[in-house]
Amino acid sequence: MGGTKKEEQCSLCECETCCKFIPESIALTFEGADYIKHFCSITCYEKWQLHRKTKGTANKDGPNMKQK
Ligand SMILES: [Zn+2]
Numbered sequence: 001m002g003g004t005k006k007e008e009q010c011s012l013c014e015c016e017t018c019c020k021f022i023p024e025s026i027a028l029t030f031e032g033a034d035y036i037k038h039f040c041s042i043t044c045y046e047k048w049q050l051h052r053k054t055k056g057t058a059n060k061d062g063p064n065m066k067q068k
Contacts, residue, residue, distance in 0.1 A: 017044035017051075 012021045016037045028039040030048075039045040 013038040015040040015044050017048045 011024045013024045013027050014021055015027070016039055018040065020040050022038070022040045024038070028042065028045050030037040030039065030045065037048065039048065
């Protein structure tokens with residue numbers, strides 16, 4: 001009842017870092033080659049970027065690391 005017609009088009013997406021669900025309209029998006037990542041805040045985005053970089057250079061440890 002009532003004359004309020006609401007188009008509820010709030011599609012949620014999941015933050016890549018903290019797995020929180022956020023409305024797509026306020027989410028930060030990062031478009032890769034064939035994927036799109038969503039983030040709830042710039043903090044989560046930066047964390048994800050950092051994590052990615054760390055992963056990419058997993059072979060290089062500290063400068064004084066010696067392998068036996
Ligand atoms: Zn987040």
